[in-house]
Amino acid sequence: MVGPPRKLLLPVILTSIGAVILLSLHQSTLPIPNPDFIPINSSIKTTNHQFTPQDFTFLIKVLAFNRLDSLSRCLKSLSAANYGGDTVHLHIHVDHFALTNESLNVIDNKLEESRKVLNFIDGFDWKFGNKVVHYRTNNVGLQAQWLEAWWPSSDHEFAFIVEDDLEVSPLFYIFVRGLIVNYYYNASNFSPSVYGASLQRPRFVPGKHGNKIHLDSETRLFLYQLVGTWGQILFPKPWKEFRLWYDLHKSKGIKPFLDGMVTNGWYKRMGERIWTPWFIKFIYSRGYFNIYTNFQHERALSVSHRDAGVNYGKTAGPDSQLLDGSSLDFNLLEMQPLSNLKWYDYCFREVLSGRVGRTLDEVGSILRTVQKDRSVLLVTILGGSGTITRNMLCHLERLSIRNYILIGPGSDLLFDLARRGHPVIDADQFFNYLRAQRVMGFQHSSAELMKNVLVNAYVIKKCLEDGYDSLTVDANVLFLSKVQEFINPSSDLCAGKSLGFFFVRSSSSAQEIWAGLLKKVAATIGKGSLQGESTNFVYFVVKFLEQNGAGILRVDEASIGIQIRADAFNKSSLEAGKKMVYWSTDTSLDLIQRRLQELSLWVVDGDSSCTAVVCHES
Numbered sequence: 001m002v003g004p005p006r007k008l009l010l011p012v013i014l015t016s017i018g019a020v021i022l023l024s025l026h027q028s029t030l031p032i033p034n035p036d037f038i039p040i041n042s043s044i045k046t047t048n049h050q051f052t053p054q055d056f057t058f059l060i061k062v063l064a065f066n067r068l069d070s071l072s073r074c075l076k077s078l079s080a081a082n083y084g085g086d087t088v089h090l091h092i093h094v095d096h097f098a099l100t101n102e103s104l105n106v107i108d109n110k111l112e113e114s115r116k117v118l119n120f121i122d123g124f125d126w127k128f129g130n131k132v133v134h135y136r137t138n139n140v141g142l143q144a145q146w147l148e149a150w151w152p153s154s155d156h157e158f159a160f161i162v163e164d165d166l167e168v169s170p171l172f173y174i175f176v177r178g179l180i181v182n183y184y185y186n187a188s189n190f191s192p193s194v195y196g197a198s199l200q201r202p203r204f205v206p207g208k209h210g211n212k213i214h215l216d217s218e219t220r221l222f223l224y225q226l227v228g229t230w231g232q233i234l235f236p237k238p239w240k241e242f243r244l245w246y247d248l249h250k251s252k253g254i255k256p257f258l259d260g261m262v263t264n265g266w267y268k269r270m271g272e273r274i275w276t277p278w279f280i281k282f283i284y285s286r287g288y289f290n291i292y293t294n295f296q297h298e299r300a301l302s303v304s305h306r307d308a309g310v311n312y313g314k315t316a317g318p319d320s321q322l323l324d325g326s327s328l329d330f331n332l333l334e335m336q337p338l339s340n341l342k343w344y345d346y347c348f349r350e351v352l353s354g355r356v357g358r359t360l361d362e363v364g365s366i367l368r369t370v371q372k373d374r375s376v377l378l379v380t381i382l383g384g385s386g387t388i389t390r391n392m393l394c395h396l397e398r399l400s401i402r403n404y405i406l407i408g409p410g411s412d413l414l415f416d417l418a419r420r421g422h423p424v425i426d427a428d429q430f431f432n433y434l435r436a437q438r439v440m441g442f443q444h445s446s447a448e449l450m451k452n453v454l455v456n457a458y459v460i461k462k463c464l465e466d467g468y469d470s471l472t473v474d475a476n477v478l479f480l481s482k483v484q485e486f487i488n489p490s491s492d493l494c495a496g497k498s499l500g501f502f503f504v505r506s507s508s509s510a511q512e513i514w515a516g517l518l519k520k521v522a523a524t525i526g527k528g529s530l531q532g533e534s535t536n537f538v539y540f541v542v543k544f545l546e547q548n549g550a551g552i553l554r555v556d557e558a559s560i561g562i563q564i565r566a567d568a569f570n571k572s573s574l575e576a577g578k579k580m581v582y583w584s585t586d587t588s589l590d591l592i593q594r595r596l597q598e599l600s601l602w603v604v605d606g607d608s609s610c611t612a613v614v615c616h617e618s
């Protein structure tokens with residue numbers, strides 16, 4: 001169904017993302033167990049919603065052109081809906097036909113068509129609020145129709161964008177009102193990541209090789225990154241943010257390319273005739289989500305009739321069944337807390353948002369969510385640059401490495417990464433927890449100096465206890481192959497010679513060595529003899545263990561990796577199957593970025609988001 005559309009069909013398919021793939025009942029098992037949901041640090045949530053929900057403004061924005069029958073069906077369905085006494089305004093945006101030098105006959109016909117549409121609108125009675133009509137002077141197409149349809153006049157104004165070949169359920173508003181009250185105005189269910197809600201039936205996965213949409217019958221509401229163009233509710237703040245982002249990118253000639261997405265090909269063919277690639281790219285760079293319904297039996301609150309016109313060469317018929325009072329066999333207004341809903345990315349892979357470890361128990365539950373093969377990659381991002389961290393995460397995604405945990409101070413960067421679904425350990429909170437537990441009586445002031453060492457040491461202790469092998473690295477390493485390849489079967493402890501990484505196998509002897517290490521660290525801290533010691537974890541721990549006679553296998557990074565230095569680069573060494581790129585902590589960010597660009601390993605764009613979506617079948 002996704003093959004190259006015929007010429008006539010192109011524009012419409014692009015706007016109607018929902019049309020492309022049939023809902024499949026194919027069972028796809030997600031690799032990750034249910035997470036213990038840990039809410040994100042509440043200080044970054046926006047909670048300025050003192051407004052009572054009764055005060056919000058609801059605008060219906062109908063995008064029309066020259067299809068009188070479609071428009072008439074659309075407006076009738078809107079005026080037949082139950083608005084529960086609320087004021088709801090109707091804004092109709094009528095695009096003009098393109099001014100080309102066709103024969104006078106053709107032009108007369110088009111003028112006549114436009115007059116009929118306008119006459120119908122003038123005669124249409126809207127009794128729920130204002131009716132406002134915007135009639136264009138020239139053809140602007142769908143991108144401008146959507147983008148210029150709305151500039152929110154406050155944070156309490158919501159827009160419902162409706163293309164003219166849609167038909168809505170009489171229940172749509174009651175449901176949408178419930179969503180706004182529950183997920184926008186109830187602070188305990190509010191998330192700044194949610195940009196709106198789609199009333200169309202979810203059908204399409206835009207990431208190439210992504211999962212089929214599969215939801216169980218208990219899932220009535222879920223979150224998905226993709227915009228739904230057949231009945232989209234937009235929340236004001238993210239929409240305004242999008243318009244500003246669009247301005248910036250469009251003005252500077254930055255295109256919304258996103259490799260690995262079916263929609264990228266659409267943009268390459270259709271360019272500015274469509275708007276969705278812009279929004280899709282924006283949503284990807286911000287890590288935002290849309291609320292979707294799953295009502296079973298192909299039912300939805302908004303359906304597209306896919307009428308012949310700009311979008312379809314010939315009428316394709318309704319994509320779904322309208323849910324109405326007679327087919328309602330569940331409580332439409334029952335809305336689960338946001339924390340119970342599942343979140344899906346463009347690959348339709350579940351996103352586990354808000355995994356932040358602050359205690360040993362929380363670290364334990366994150367460990368259970370990150371993998372299947374009982375090994376974990378611990379990446380320390382203390383003092384690392386945000387963009388370099390994000391570039392590294394894009395590489396992990398490309399390599400399908402999912403068993404990592406980021407360890408860093410409780411910064412905006414860290415919480416943002418957690419919000420986007422990356423598992424993190426908040427080193428500040430975890431350290432305070434260790435202190436409060438008096439795990440080794442280190443209230444001593446030099447403990448602060450050792451925060452990094454202690455946090456990592458206790459995370460590894462937890463890994464050992466729970467039976468996970470661990471590979472610890474600083475963010476100044478970029479892996480080019482699977483982590484397993486760094487693990488030498490002959491040794492329980494293994495470290496990079498220039499200390500880029502440190503591996504511990506989960507074994508009883510390693511556990512013993514670790515317990516010994518923690519005792520020594522405690523004694524050292526107790527004596528306050530750590531002044532001037534390196535707080536680099538791998539450096540410290542390797543030195544410590546070797547002084548105490550533990551056998552550590554040293555692997556020479558230079559033999560398996562490429563070091564970034566100021567002097568010129570030997571690019572052919574990449575082809576020699578190197579497993580990593582690394583650099584010393586004092587290397588300038590500029591040099592790192594330049595060298596990675598030379599090696600085509602810089603895979604983030606100007607928004608610090610990955611240049612490609614890479615789906616792996618799960």
Ligand SMILES: *[C@@H]1O[C@H](CO)[C@@H](O)[C@H](O)[C@H]1NC(C)=O
Nearest residue numbers: 041042043044410411412429
């Ligand atoms: C949230 O993070 C801020 C620093 O960004 C910190 O001051 C605050 O204590 C944290 N709150 C919680 C509940 O973790």
Ligand SMILES: *[C@@H]1O[C@H](CO)[C@@H](O)[C@H](O)[C@H]1NC(C)=O
Nearest residue numbers: 098099100101102103104107
């Ligand atoms: C209008 O028609 C003339 C003659 O047929 C042609 O040369 C010209 O390119 C056309 N202009 C447009 C804008 O299509």
Ligand SMILES: *[C@@H]1O[C@H](CO)[C@@H](O)[C@H](O)[C@H]1NC(C)=O
Nearest residue numbers: 182186187188189336337338
């Ligand atoms: C807000 O949401 C929470 C969690 O779903 C719920 O327990 C609470 O009753 C809601 N508050 C209101 C005023 O509806």
Ligand SMILES: *[C@@H]1O[C@H](CO)[C@@H](O)[C@H](O)[C@H]1NC(C)=O
Nearest residue numbers: 569570571572573574575576
């Ligand atoms: C570049 O790297 C390749 C592969 O590692 C090696 O064979 C070659 O000698 C290197 N060239 C230089 C100039 O160092």
